[in-house]
Structure formats: structure tokens, C-alpha cells
Amino acid sequence: MNAITPIEMEGVVERFEDMGALEEGWAALSKADIRDEDTTRKSVARVRRAFVITVLVLLLLNSAGLVQLVQGLSIGPVQDTIIVMSETWHGEMERHGVADVLAGIRAQVTEFVQQPWDDVLVAEPDLRLGEIEAVADGNEKDRTGLLRGAVLESSGS
Amino acid sequence: MLFPTFEFGIFFLIVFVVSWELRRTADLRKLFLLAASYTFYGWWDWRFVGLLVVSSLANYLFGRALGALERDGLRRTIVGLAVIANLSVLGFFKYYGFFLESLDDILITLGLQRDLPFLQVILPVGVSFFTFQGISYIVDVYRRDVAAQRSVVDVCLYISFFPQLVAGPIVRAAHFLPQLEEKPTLTPAMVGLGITLILSGLIKKMVIANYLATELVDPVFFDPSVLGALDLLIGVYGYAVQIYCDFSGYSDIAIGVAALLGYKFNANFNQPYRSASLQEFWRRWHISLSSWLRDYLYIPLGGSRKGEWGTYRNLFLTMFLGGLWHGAAWTFVFWGTFHGAMLGIERYVRKRFASLAPPVDGEPQAVSRIPDAASWVVGVIFTFHMVCFAWIFFRAESFGLAFDYLVGFGDWSTPVQHATPFLAMLIAGALAFHFTPPSLGRWIGQGMKWLPSPALGPAFGAAIFFIWAVAPEGVAPFIYFQF
Numbered sequence: 001m002n003a004i005t006p007i008e009m010e011g012v013v014e015r016f017e018d019m020g021a022l023e024e025g026w027a028a029l030s031k032a033d034i035r036d037e038d039t040t041r042k043s044v045a046r047v048r049r050a051f052v053i054t055v056l057v058l059l060l061l062n063s064a065g066l067v068q069l070v071q072g073l074s075i076g077p078v079q080d081t082i083i084v085m086s087e088t089w090h091g092e093m094e095r096h097g098v099a100d101v102l103a104g105i106r107a108q109v110t111e112f113v114q115q116p117w118d119d120v121l122v123a124e125p126d127l128r129l130g131e132i133e134a135v136a137d138g139n140e141k142d143r144t145g146l147l148r149g150a151v152l153e154s155s156g157s
Numbered sequence: 158m159l160f161p162t163f164e165f166g167i168f169f170l171i172v173f174v175v176s177w178e179l180r181r182t183a184d185l186r187k188l189f190l191l192a193a194s195y196t197f198y199g200w201w202d203w204r205f206v207g208l209l210v211v212s213s214l215a216n217y218l219f220g221r222a223l224g225a226l227e228r229d230g231l232r233r234t235i236v237g238l239a240v241i242a243n244l245s246v247l248g249f250f251k252y253y254g255f256f257l258e259s260l261d262d263i264l265i266t267l268g269l270q271r272d273l274p275f276l277q278v279i280l281p282v283g284v285s286f287f288t289f290q291g292i293s294y295i296v297d298v299y300r301r302d303v304a305a306q307r308s309v310v311d312v313c314l315y316i317s318f319f320p321q322l323v324a325g326p327i328v329r330a331a332h333f334l335p336q337l338e339e340k341p342t343l344t345p346a347m348v349g350l351g352i353t354l355i356l357s358g359l360i361k362k363m364v365i366a367n368y369l370a371t372e373l374v375d376p377v378f379f380d381p382s383v384l385g386a387l388d389l390l391i392g393v394y395g396y397a398v399q400i401y402c403d404f405s406g407y408s409d410i411a412i413g414v415a416a417l418l419g420y421k422f423n424a425n426f427n428q429p430y431r432s433a434s435l436q437e438f439w440r441r442w443h444i445s446l447s448s449w450l451r452d453y454l455y456i457p458l459g460g461s462r463k464g465e466w467g468t469y470r471n472l473f474l475t476m477f478l479g480g481l482w483h484g485a486a487w488t489f490v491f492w493g494t495f496h497g498a499m500l501g502i503e504r505y506v507r508k509r510f511a512s513l514a515p516p517v518d519g520e521p522q523a524v525s526r527i528p529d530a531a532s533w534v535v536g537v538i539f540t541f542h543m544v545c546f547a548w549i550f551f552r553a554e555s556f557g558l559a560f561d562y563l564v565g566f567g568d569w570s571t572p573v574q575h576a577t578p579f580l581a582m583l584i585a586g587a588l589a590f591h592f593t594p595p596s597l598g599r600w601i602g603q604g605m606k607w608l609p610s611p612a613l614g615p616a617f618g619a620a621i622f623f624i625w626a627v628a629p630e631g632v633a634p635f636i637y638f639q640f
Contacts, residue, residue: 036342040419043343044177045419051170056622069163071189075325083233089421113368113579122579 063090063099158200159635160364160410168197169414172319176418180341187310187337188417190318197319198282205281208246209317215242216291217312220298224305234300238298240292247288250280255485283323285482289449290316294330296453302331311337320411321416322402324635325427326445333420341419349606352613353598354413356620361406362635363628365583369399371629373580378552381562385571386467389562393545395580396552398587401429403636404443428591430544433536434507435500438544446482450475472504473497483551488559 059066063086070086073079107135158165172193179186219239226232257273264270294315297303306312315333377384377392384392386537408425415422425445432438439447455475461468473494480493553559594600605613 020459033340038338039345040177040180040341040343043345043348044180046345046567046613047343048174048177050614050617051173054618055170057615057618058622061618062625065163065625100625102622104622109627113372113577115578117573117578126627 059089060093060098061101063093064102066090158197160407161359161471162415163465164200170195170581173417177343180419181230183340184310186341187314188310191310191314194314194317194319194322198317198322201282202279208284209287209486210313212243212246212287212291213313213316214309216237216294216316217306219295220305220312221307223295223298232299236295239295243288243291243295246579247284250284251470252481252485259487275408286317286325286327287322289327289446290321290526292453293327293449294334297330301541303334306334309597320415320420321422324407324411325443326411326422327449328422328445329449332423343417343419345606346602347416347419347421349602349604349608351413351416352605352617353602354409354416356617356624357598358406358409358411358413361402361409363406363624365587366399366403366406367629367631368583369395369402369580372577373575374399374552376575378554378558378562380560384565384574386566386571388571388575389565391576391581391584393549393562394588395576396548397430397541398584400446400548400552401426402587407635419601421452428593428595430541430588431537431591432540433533434540435496435503437545438540439496439500443613446479450479454478468623469501469504469568472500488553491556492547495547495550521616587625 066086067083068088070079072085073082090099158168172190176186176190176193179189195206195209198209216239219235219242222235223232223239226235255274257275261273262272294303294312298305311334314337315330316327318328318333321328373392373395377388377397381392383387405426412422412424423445425443427441427444429438429441432441455471458471458474459467460471463471474497476493476497477490478493480489480496482490483489483492549562550556550559553562605616608616
């Protein structure tokens with residue numbers, strides 16, 4: 001079948017506009033259809049390329065997820081090969097520290113999720129001038145004394 | 158197969174590539190999409206694919222019969238039979254156990270206990286959604302909004318198309334079937350919107366909804382009697398946000414996936430918690446269901462054409478049945494009934510309000526002088542709390558737990574146990590999102606529209622990875638799967 005480029009096609013449409021039926025093998029397309037087809041072809045190609053890159057990024061950053069996914073495969077020679085390849089890949093990612101990114105983010109998030117109200121509400125208002133100086137000097141005793149209150153501390157229990 | 162899983166990711170990649178390769182042969186493409194949809198559905202339980210096929214074929218035949226007949230009386234009979242057939246499927250799978258249990262309770266109360274034919278009926282995933290789509294097709298053909306389809310594949314694909322199959326949005330036949338007849342196109346705008354919606358859906362579901370469910374809502378609703386008012390209050394706010402993010406997240410992904418396959422679905426949510434009245438809330442919440450109920454139930458019942466009391470009755474009945482649609486439990490019935498009653502009261506109050514304070518000689522009276530902004534703020538806060546009150550019954554396992562929840566609001570001395578700063582931040586952030594410009598998503602989509610693949614791919618991959626890393630481990634099923 002002859003490949004018809006959109007530009008040729010537009011020409012064909014214009015030339016045969018008033019002539020009714022076209023020769024067999026020549027589909028009459030409107031300019032709008034040609035534009036749609038062209039846009040669709042470009043968009044599909046663009047998304048397909050983007051998805052390939054997305055998969056590569058995920059394989060790189062989430063090799064642990066890949067191992068988890070393939071562990072669910074049934075038993076068989078092909079599956080076993082896939083599992084071994086995935087584990088080798090994950091091992092390489094661990095060796096280069098790429099797999100640590102996931103663990104690092106998760107550790108930070110877990111800490112943030114579990115933060116109690118006390119950490120949010122108490123720490124800030126209790127930072128007085130004396131305390132800041134004490135912390136700057138690295139004097140832990142003075143700092144706890146300030147938190148407990150100067151009167152109690154000076155009474156020397 | 159759940160959307161936020163690797164399995165679905167691989168499935169979608171294959172469907173995307175193959176379906177676009179087949180775009181020049183429309184029939185083959187539709188056949189492929191239908192096979193993909195049955196695979197997607199069969200991933201849960203292959204046995205129910207048969208039910209889906211039979212339901213689709215029955216609706217196709219009813220549609221053909223309606224298309225072939227001219228006499229009104231006969232057409233009415235056919236549409237009636239089709240609706241009964243669809244509702245019978247739904248009734249058996251969803252309500253058989255519920256009605257029998259309720260009947261048993263009544264008989265025991267009356268001292269007339271009998272051995273009833275109880276069965277262990279497994280609820281097929283998405284039965285409520287594909288039944289409603291089947292009814293939509295039949296009624297649209299009956300009303301001549303859409304022609305009876307000659308292609309059985311088109312009807313089956315309309316009812317079974319995988320993005321909306323198990324949890325909506327409920328797509329109208331008159332909206333979707335014409336798209337199947339056109340040549341599929343993928344524009345940069347659809348790519349931008351599709352990617353944006355998929356990412357926003359993943360954030361909503363995997364991060365916000367899952368954290369709120371596991372860290373706050375599930376423990377709070379498990380035994381509300383041991384918790385103080387602050388936990389309960391933040392718990393119900395959390396549930397309001399969880400169910401919104403869970404369901405609108407699913408809808409976002411469904412609409413995004415459909416867009417990348419070349420099909421357009423209408424929006425299903427539109428910042429519902431910014432509503433200043435319940436009427437407005439139902440125009441913004443689960444839009445595909447509320448408009449379905451309006452067009453196929455409320456208006457056929459007479460809508461607002463049957464006088465004042467007729468309108469109240471129709472509102473009430475529509476919401477009552479809408480509540481029952483959500484689940485086979487009295488708590489859902491109460492939820493729907495409450496909304497129906499409150500919609501009626503709201504309508505009545507608004508009318509009385511307007512008649513009490515009409516402008517005199519063009520001069521606004523006391524009530525009319527209340528600034529619009531002030532009445533809007535009061536309206537938003539009041540509506541949100543009405544909706545939250547109803548959510549307690551929607552989420553609680555039983556009336557007993559719902560009452561325990563309400564009683565707990567009297568205890569402000571018990572310290573907070575479950576509501577952490579992180580969860581409070583999630584709730585506040587999700588509620589604040591409701592007051593951002595409504596077109597925010599479209600703007601972001603516009604930004605993505607022209608991104609070249611070397612930028613789009615890494616951005617999409619990094620975003621998915623980040624969501625995966627930040628979200629709690631494990632994938633919780635979507636709330637609306639049970640409906």
C-alpha cells in the first residue's frame with residue numbers, strides 16, 4: 001500500500017474536491033482529519049517515549065519494588081530467571097546507594113508522621129534568650145534548669 | 158487489579174501501546190479494549206465476568222427491541238422490563254442478605270420466627286456501577302437520546318470499559334457511545350490532563366486517604382466510646398477528607414486513564430466542601446451519581462412539577478434510594494434519608510426566608526442586607542458540618558457505634574490520642590485545596606501539555622516514585638469498591 005504523507009493528502013483532497021469518487025486505494029480525508037491523525041500520532045509517540053523513561057526511572061529508584069513484584073510470580077524457569085535478574089539489579093542499586101533513596105525518604109516521613117503535639121507546641125515557646133545561649137555553649141545542665149524554672153533550680157533541692 | 162499497583166501499571170502500558178497501534182482499525186481496537194476490560198474485571202474473580210457479559214448482552218437486546226419498536230405502550234413495557242431485570246441483578250447480589258436479615262428481625266420481634274432461605278451471596282465488584290450504566294443505556298434509547306446500537310461490542314464496551322467499571326464515574330450512554338463511533342484522537346491537552354489527573358489521584362488515594370484511614374479514621378471509628386471529643390471531631394473531619402480523597406482520587410485516575418486512551422469522561426467531583434448549601438453539595442459531590450439520580454429517578458418521579466409537597470417527597474425518595482444504593486445497611490439508609498430530609502428543609506427555609514425579606518421599593522430589608530460573603534462563610538461551615546454529621550452514620554459499622562460517637566462529643570476532658578500534627582496538617586491541607594481556583598488542575602495540565610518526552614518521562618517517574626515513597630506501605634482497597 002502506498003504511504004501518503006499528510007501534505008500530499010491535502011493536495012489530493014483539494015484536487016479531487018469537486019470530482020466525487022476517488023480511485024480505489026485513495027481515501028478522501030478532510031484537512032481536519034489529517035490534522036487530528038497527525039496530532040494523535042505525535043502525542044502517542046510522545047507518551048510512549050515518556051512511559052519508557054518513566055519505567056526506567058522507576059527501575060532505577062525503586063528496585064526494591066521490582067523485587068517485591070516479581071516475588072509474586074509463579075514458579076517456572078522464565079520466572080526464576082526474572083527473579084534472579086531483578087535481585088541482581090536490586091543488589092547493584094544497593095551497592096551504588098540508589099536504593100537508599102527510598103529508605104531515606106521513608107525514614108524522614110515516618111519521623112514526621114509520628115511527631116507528637118508536644119514537639120510542635122512546646123519546643124518553640126520555651127526557647128528563651130538564656131536557653132538559646134545555654135544551648136549555644138553546649139551547657140546541657142543549664143538548659144534543663146531553665147526548662148524546669150529558675151526558682152526551683154535556685155532553691156537547690 | 159487496583160489502580161495504584163505495579164500490576165495495573167504494566168496492564169495499562171500494554172493496553173496503551175496496543176490500543177493506539179490498532180487505532181486505524183476501529184472494530185479491532187474496540188474488541189481489544191473489551192478484552193482488556195474483561196481481563197481487568199476478571200483479575201478479581203473470573204466467575205463474575207460471566208455476569209457482566211450476560212448483563213451487557215441483555216441490555217443490548219433490550220436496546221435492539223426498543224430501537225425496532227414504534228408503539229409507545231410496547232416500548233414502555235420493554236423499558237420497564239429492562240429496568241426490572243437490571244435492578245433484580247443488583248437486588249439479588251447486593252440486598253438479598255440485607256432484606257432477609259431485616260425480615261428475620263421483624264419476624265422475631267413479632268414472635269413469628271421462620272427458617273428463611275439465607276445464602277452466602279458474594280457481592281461482585283462494581284455491580285452497582287455497571288447496573289446503573291445498563292439502565293442509562295436502556296433509558297437513553299427509550300428517550301431517543303441515543304440510537305439503539307447495532308454493534309454488540311459497543312454496548313459491551315460502554316458497560317465494561319475498565320477505567321470506570323468498578324467504581325465509576327457513571328458514564329452516560331449518550332455521552333460515551335458517540336465517542337466509540339468517532340476515530341480516537343489524543344491531543345496534547347488530553348495528555349497533559351491525563352497525566353495530571355493520574356498523579357493527583359495517586360496523591361489523594363495513596364498518601365492522604367491511606368494515611369487518614371490507617372492512622373486516624375479506622376481506630377477512631379473502631380471504638381469511639383473510649384475517645385474524647387477532640388479525637389472524635391478530628392476523626393470525622395478526617396473521614397470527610399478520606400472519603401473525598403479516596404473516591405475523587407479513583408475518579409481522577411479513571412478520567413486520566415480514559416483520556417490517555419482517547420476518551421473523555423465528565424468530572425465527578427468539584428471541590429464539594431466549598432458548598433454553601435446541601436443542594437450545592439450534591440451538585441459538586443459524586444456528580445455522575447447525583448445527576449443520574451436526578452435524570453433517571455427524580456425527574457421521572459415528577460421532579461419539582463408536582464407542587465411543593467410533591468417536590469419534597471421526590472427529593473426525599475431520591476435521596477433515600479440514593480442512600481440504599483450505597484450499601485445494604487440501615488446506616489446507609491439513614492444517611493440518604495438525612496440528606497433527603499435536610500434538602501427538603503433547606504428548600505423550605507430558603508423559600509420562607511426569601512418571602513420574609515423581599516426588597517421593599519428596591520431597598521433591601523434586614524435579611525437581604527447580610528453581606529454575601531458572611532452568609533457564604535456561614536453556609537459553608539454549616540453545610541460542611543451537616544455533611545460530617547451524616548458521614549458518622551455512613552462510616553459507623555452500626556447505629557450503636559454511631560450513637561457512641563455522638564455521645565463522645567460531650568467529653569472534652571480526655572486527651573487527644575490519635576490526631577497527630579501530621580494528620581491535622583493533611584486534613585487542613587485537603588480542605589484548603591477546596592478553596593483554590595477550580596481550574597487549578599487544568600492549569601497544571603496546560604503546563605504539562607507541551608512538555609517533551611525527555612522531561613515528561615522523568616517528571617512522571619519521579620512523581621510516582623515520590624508518592625510511592627511517601628505513602629504508607631500496602632494498598633488499601635477503594636471505599637467505593639464495596640458499593
